[in-house]
Amino acid sequence: MSTAPPPERSDQPDEPAAISDEQWDTFLRDTVEGGGPPGPKEPSARARMVARRLREEGEREAAAAAAGRRFGRRRKAALAPTEPPGWRTGPTRQEKRRGPLWAVLGVVLAVAVCLIALRPSLVLDHIPGGRSAGETAPSSAAPGDTDGEATLAHPFRGTPAEAWGEGADAIELPEAKAVKGFSEVDVALALRLTKEYLGGTNLDPEVLRGGRPDKALALLDPKQPGAVQQILRSLRDPDAKNDPAMYVSRFDYARVRPAGDVVKVRGRMTFAAGRPGEVKVHADYTFVYPLVQRASGDGRVARTIVRRDLTTTLLDPAKWTSTKGKLAVRSVSTYNYNSECDVFDGYLHPVFPGDAPTGAPPTGDPHDPYDWNGTVPRDDCGRITRS
Template sequence: MSSVPPPDRSDDEPSSLSDEQLESFLREAAEGGGASAPKEPSARARMVARRLREQEEPTPWRAPQRATKGAGRPRRRRIGTVVGVLVLAAVAVVAVRPSLVLDRLPGGDGASETTPLAAETARPTGAPGEPAESERATREHPFRGSPAERWAEGADAIEVPKAKALSGMSEDDVAFALRRTKELLVAANLDPAVLRGERPDEALAVLDPKQPELLPKLRRSLSDPDEGHDPLRLFTRFDPSETRLAGDVVKVRGRMTLAAGEPGVVKVDADYTFVYPLVRTGEDDGPVARTIIRRVLTLTLNDPAKWNVTEGKLLVEKYFSEYGNTDCDVYDGYLHPGFPDDGPGGARPTGPPTDPYDRSRPLTGSGSEGCGQVTRT
């Protein structure tokens, strides 16, 4: 079987203008001035950029390749840790339609502040602008004042690209890998039971038990979490005695792409940001907090005829996470959001200010920036 190489990618290609950037530019131009300074969130609304340190990441792993007749002993293959920007999609060059510009001007007949954004097809070139409506979120409008107000909702926001035969795998095989990747993302980050702290059994069922250490480490993190075994690296969980979702909507933005690996290996790269509106448990009235989680991961489907893997299961090549608005240095297996009316408390932020909505930043796990301050939630 011949392998199909991934499309050529070049960092020198010109970048397209994202919807968020275009909207921000036009709004500022119409108002006759620059964007206002970002609002300072509450003291506890901190950014925990607890990126997986190299020694804490799942070792980038390839299953042992099966021996072929006359080939001698199979040898274990490993992939070195990727350092630097992960190029997940080719950057397209597009022309801006004049009608699009006119539609975005205030008073036009086109897109408004609540018009849903088009699906993300490439890495954005900058952070989204500040929404024109800067009022505080309410239980009736939990995404008010957030770029996520225009994002798609829930599982429907995770769009699976068109499958194609790749790296010796059939179109049906590739479609299966894409579908299972979405199932993992949904089960780990959108399942209501998992969000309230229950075991993510459906997510765990996607993963190959033959991958050394991964499943035992994940199960240990769920039963006995600590700094070295933190389930939040892959699963989103809130303490039900402390917080609950404000409604049943989670906003999601990101993209999924395909790449060819070695013969008999197809890779699926996923980069998604999830925005969770939250209220305190037991309160019928009170403020709304938002916690923002970004996850970047690469999963692979390996041909069991060529590799020593479990048929129908996915391998995890790498995964990185970043959390916006949760307490620093707490490793009890739950996210702990700060609310607008919280007083001072918790660990002091030590990392740089970070915009959790900025999806143009690479997330590679090449080092930890510590616990910093979010510029907005």
Template sequence: MSTRPSSEQPGEQPSISDEELEAFLRAAAEGGGAGEAPKEPSARARMVARRLREQGDADPPGWRTGPTGEEARGRARRRRGWGAALGVLLTVGLAVVAIRPSLVLDHLPGGDDTPQSASASASPADSADGPTLDAPFRGSPARSWAEGADAIDLPAAEAVGDMSEKDVELALRRTKEFLVAANLDPEVRRGGHPEKALSLLDPRQPDMLPDARRSLRSPDREHDPVALFTRFDPDEVRPVGDVVKVRGTMTYEAGKPGQVRVRADYTFVYPVTKAERGADRVSRAIVRRELVLLLSDPARWTATPGKLQVERYDAAFFNVSCENEGGFLHPSFPSTAPTASPPTGPDTDPYDRETPLGEVLDGEDCGTVTRT
């Protein structure tokens, strides 16, 4: 609070009228206007602020409560941000913060990674802090993340079990190559065939490659390629820029004799807009994947040298339709009408990387996301 103390004495008339003060406070709340705050008693300022709060219909949509909820994993549900609670008792500079808290949060330690409880929780898709074609990660914690393949750092390789340092290094490198080919390749993201990713998988692993190819050829509910590959329908959406934000971890351990097991847990953030000409509304689809991949010694196992076998894979999708029809992810946009499959699952923060993915997926219900 930086309103200036009143210089009036008891019994004197206020230095400005109610109308003038109310006009100033409105301008401050809307981020407009400039100049010094009028000298008014704090009690009187509170009275006017209370009157403004009671005139809720006069506020710009989403200014105080945020837009209404939408389907998520599915669509982001906006919630009231901390800035709105500051009300209209602040001077112009701070009133802007009340509406655009990221102007301050971005310069605090942690930047956009400020915990959800301390940052604006309203979805940025439909606010002044939201993504644009020129700034597709604005308002997102992912803005401070590393991007693309460079974000996937490999741990230092050391021998484990009876597998050499060279074996471990190869397993880690192949795992990164698969993550990049399956989730970052521009052609794959535009709905193309993930041939590079498929070529890294062991053809001698029963069913794995045939099932993956079948899901690409004839996708259905039981055979969905997005379980392994991030693909968007090019007739529906197009990427905004070339940058994908990435954050995650990769670890390894000895598997059974003659095997090294690599576990990768990564979150990818994709800004997209509609494919139609002139579209400028930006949405962010968020995908978190966990893979457990094996590199096996061909002298001990039925395996192809240098190829990966898949022990397990899981994926969670946020701010996309609950139904991934046609083998594609379908990002949600704020203006999209509700579908016949309303969200039934819990609220989820797609940027939460502390919760194990298995717990996020528990129940597999389509829920709502707290931010994008």
């Protein structure tokens, strides 16, 4: 009998077992010489093909396994220096714990950068020497000139005001917060009344064409009559001492008309606790008015610029003689740019390009009306570098 290992079995159960060549030769020899067991049945051609295929696949798998053992470590050693940690193999346990945390921190940082870009006050309000709480516009030097000349279609062209906000919407209120003796609701009321007063004295179309600022005056406390009486006196009998332009922006529409219906506005508003029972609101705003002459009809645009520095107060009736829900004007400083000097008829008179002023010539150091550095100039009628 042959000592060869048993034949390989097919993975198909219905196929007969394959017989090796060595077994077949032994059978033939025993048959010729006589004796020996009966010969095995010769496998079919299909059986031989399946057996050969299985042997070849086994040999290929063995060769592949041997090749992997021979070259696998060298390949890994060659790639190791160029692979970042965790590549293919995944993060370590420490990295798995740290990964989500860093992802969250990254998102938070990205959101913070976007918020600061949109609202710098979120940082400046908490930096010593930064912006005060409640400030809605930065105090900064005016940007440089832009290209082009003003036209009726583009009356602010060539000035920084072209990028400013428009009308009352540009008077943005700071977030109200409670201060000593006043709730958040009280502070919000003081801010809102101050905004309405600014609009009523500087943006109301009826007032701009020469009317009385009745809506603004109705906001003021009748028990604090000083400001009301002063404004009414100046409107009734304007002169150098009682000049309504100190309080109200008005133009003589018999001589000029607006170049469009837009007034550009930029400024800031802050609030703080004042004396016991008093909350103070400080507003510093610049208004830019574009106008054209009615008589000439040549389309030349002049811009008169008014900067008002206003302080109002809301008083507690329990501590002061005052009316609940009414505003008091504590101080106002005004500077009018590109308006005739020493003309006190109750109106602002713009100086148009190419025209010489009819009143007294401007005096003092030149000043940029779009510059927000420093305080409001105190010159009665100063020179300006541009309008």
